[in-house]
Amino acid sequence: MTEQLLTKKAVTERVLPDISEVVRCIARTLEDKIEPSLSTVADRSAIVTSKHLLRYVAARLETEGQSLLDETKVAAKLLNDATSFLDAEGKTDAAAKLAADIRAALAKKPDPSIYPTLAIMAAEVGPLRGLIYRLLELLLGLKDEARTQASEALHDAVRVYIGWQLQQESKYLEEPFRGRGPRR
Amino acid sequence: MELLKKPLTEYLVHRFGPGAVLEKATRFPRGSSRLTWFIDYRPEPGAPVVSVIFRGDFEGGSTIRSSLEQEYFMYERLGHTDVPVAKVLGWEDDPEWAVRPFYIREQIQGSWEVPNYTNPDPVYDEMRIAISKEHLSKLAIVHNIDWHALGFDERLPVPADEASCGAFFVENILHSMEDFGEEPVPLVLEAVDWLKRNAPVAPRISLCKGTNGLGEEVLLNGKIVAMSDWEEASIGDPAADFASLQDFIPEITRDGKHIWGMPQALAFYREVSGINVTLEAVKFYQITRALGTIGYGHSAAVIVQHGKADIRQAWTGTEVFHLGKRILAASIGLPVPIDAKWFGEMNETIQ
Numbered sequence: 001m002t003e004q005l006l007t008k009k010a011v012t013e014r015v016l017p018d019i020s021e022v023v024r025c026i027a028r029t030l031e032d033k034i035e036p037s038l039s040t041v042a043d044r045s046a047i048v049t050s051k052h053l054l055r056y057v058a059a060r061l062e063t064e065g066q067s068l069l070d071e072t073k074v075a076a077k078l079l080n081d082a083t084s085f086l087d088a089e090g091k092t093d094a095a096a097k098l099a100a101d102i103r104a105a106l107a108k109k110p111d112p113s114i115y116p117t118l119a120i121m122a123a124e125v126g127p128l129r130g131l132i133y134r135l136l137e138l139l140l141g142l143k144d145e146a147r148t149q150a151s152e153a154l155h156d157a158v159r160v161y162i163g164w165q166l167q168q169e170s171k172y173l174e175e176p177f178r179g180r181g182p183r184r
Numbered sequence: 185m186e187l188l189k190k191p192l193t194e195y196l197v198h199r200f201g202p203g204a205v206l207e208k209a210t211r212f213p214r215g216s217s218r219l220t221w222f223i224d225y226r227p228e229p230g231a232p233v234v235s236v237i238f239r240g241d242f243e244g245g246s247t248i249r250s251s252l253e254q255e256y257f258m259y260e261r262l263g264h265t266d267v268p269v270a271k272v273l274g275w276e277d278d279p280e281w282a283v284r285p286f287y288i289r290e291q292i293q294g295s296w297e298v299p300n301y302t303n304p305d306p307v308y309d310e311m312r313i314a315i316s317k318e319h320l321s322k323l324a325i326v327h328n329i330d331w332h333a334l335g336f337d338e339r340l341p342v343p344a345d346e347a348s349c350g351a352f353f354v355e356n357i358l359h360s361m362e363d364f365g366e367e368p369v370p371l372v373l374e375a376v377d378w379l380k381r382n383a384p385v386a387p388r389i390s391l392c393k394g395t396n397g398l399g400e401e402v403l404l405n406g407k408i409v410a411m412s413d414w415e416e417a418s419i420g421d422p423a424a425d426f427a428s429l430q431d432f433i434p435e436i437t438r439d440g441k442h443i444w445g446m447p448q449a450l451a452f453y454r455e456v457s458g459i460n461v462t463l464e465a466v467k468f469y470q471i472t473r474a475l476g477t478i479g480y481g482h483s484a485a486v487i488v489q490h491g492k493a494d495i496r497q498a499w500t501g502t503e504v505f506h507l508g509k510r511i512l513a514a515s516i517g518l519p520v521p522i523d524a525k526w527f528g529e530m531n532e533t534i535q
Contacts, residue, residue: 049495126367159519162518163519169506173503174526178526
């Protein structure tokens, strides 16, 4: 008997249940046990919204880590390309300061002895987004005569990044809600 | 009730006299910007029921940028015009009674629901067009009032001239987002630049209602008897109200002919208001609306972060916030396709 149980556990190879499974269990409990007993629209509406948000939580748990990891790489590549432009064409103090801040940010390496939690990864991505925001501010602020093929190409790259980043967010902000009924 | 420190029954006595008795109290299930409570009471036992509305912020704060005081001010000032609005009955911030400030206004008899309005049967087309015209006529009254003489500019910012209305509108949204400013969103920067370069010249500077249309106005027998939800009111281009107009400009085609929609609505509105709002201007303000959605989505996300959010605000800070970004991105030509049905789907409510 013990041998059978151990064999089964070895096949699973993880700690059961995982967080997403627990979240789904909570959602099902709200739906099966709580919702039928509610009489007011306001209370039922609150449960309906809660169920949507629990699906969102489960989806975000499953996808956010990889999304943040991917974004770190994409943002770093964009910012690295931007330093070449800022060095070659940026003549202002703001451009020089931005280039220096980008280099300082890209030089930071995560401590391999610390597990990269979502909070740590988000704290790494946040400053990169901030630098891209500053880069875009600089590009949009260029006077017509200062705009070049290189500045326009970099601006296009920022626009592509914005679109790409939105699609990354959509992985946990579109599917859990779409086609699943009223939100409230 | 979450707005009061003591039972509502005691408050009614305090506010409306020793004989006041509670009949019914219901929280409005739809609202996501502020709390709305419908209260029925009798001033004396056996007296006719009086219906009032209590309006306050959620515990964690409001997702919209204007204050509750401004909303109260709007209702009070509008009470001096021909615009149909509920009369305000008082502001309450006495710490002995109020958990946080709220105000009371009368509840006008009628409903924000219009029977069969969304029924696609062509038999209801004439009714839909009549409601649309009724609403446009009421908007015409709003847009033609003398906002300066009535003092609306004491609380609402005023653009310098007709040419700067669009950029001014965008700046105000951006300003409200800077108040929070905890997350850099490059999309916003790109969109603001695009919007300022594409802003139309306003036909005149008007008082604008903000969110309007189905779900926002109270109707009785096919007439609008009260216009509600003034929290997004502004002074600027009347085209902005057409971008915030919910469902009351239905698209109707009969025998292959498009008999009602935005072009016909704008022509009718021109007749009744004397104001020439263009389709292009409406499209511009529809894009600013997406920027505004990002603004209150972001506000909601910050309220959630602070730990006292209503569940509705958590939704606003997630799906609504994201959808606002997606619509804005698509509107300014970024390569992110979006399903047009999403917005309508998000506005569905349970029955």
